[in-house]
Amino acid sequence: MDAAFALEVLDKAPYVTVSFTRPDGTPYGVPLSLARTDEKTFYFHCALEGEKLDCMASNPNVALSAVTRCTPTVGPKDGSFTLQFKSAMAVGTAEVVTDRDEKIEALRAICQRFLPKHMDAFDDAIACSLERTAVVKITLTEPPTGKRKQYDKEGEELKWQRME
Numbered sequence: 001m002d003a004a005f006a007l008e009v010l011d012k013a014p015y016v017t018v019s020f021t022r023p024d025g026t027p028y029g030v031p032l033s034l035a036r037t038d039e040k041t042f043y044f045h046c047a048l049e050g051e052k053l054d055c056m057a058s059n060p061n062v063a064l065s066a067v068t069r070c071t072p073t074v075g076p077k078d079g080s081f082t083l084q085f086k087s088a089m090a091v092g093t094a095e096v097v098t099d100r101d102e103k104i105e106a107l108r109a110i111c112q113r114f115l116p117k118h119m120d121a122f123d124d125a126i127a128c129s130l131e132r133t134a135v136v137k138i139t140l141t142e143p144p145t146g147k148r149k150q151y152d153k154e155g156e157e158l159k160w161q162r163m164e
Contacts, residue, residue: 001146006088009146011036013066020055020062028055035109042138043106056094062138064090076155090144097135106135
């Protein structure tokens with residue numbers, strides 16, 4: 001599936017697994033709450049120190065993956081056991097945001113995505129915690145890709161980019 005499909009999956013997923021590389025070369029993947037601000041930019045927040053930041057310091061390259069609408073099902077035509085799903089993958093580079101204004105806007109985007117009904121408390125939260133919160137920006141280095149397995153109302157699998 002195309003980049004637009006993949007971005008939609010990344011936007012709708014309750015979390016996105018971000019995979020880092022530890023300084024010793026071993027993998028480290030963690031589910032994170034990301035907010036996207038444009039076609040290539042995602043943000044997450046974290047503590048001022050920890051494994052994610054240690055990984056980024058030695059290797060800023062990351063991989064993102066997400067799955068939505070994952071439903072075990074029996075194939076309508078052949079009775080096979082399968083999953084219907086939508087998934088997305090992307091790669092990019094991660095860096096700590098140091099600009100105060102960008103950091104606040106990134107946190108605003110995260111709050112708007114996950115707690116839109118509580119934005120009235122945003123300014124107070126920023127006043128209390130901005131200095132003890134790190135914000136990480138992930139910039140995609142190539143367009144994301146997506147995959148899916150889905151059936152239409154007649155039980156035919158939706159192949160390639162055929163939409164309902």
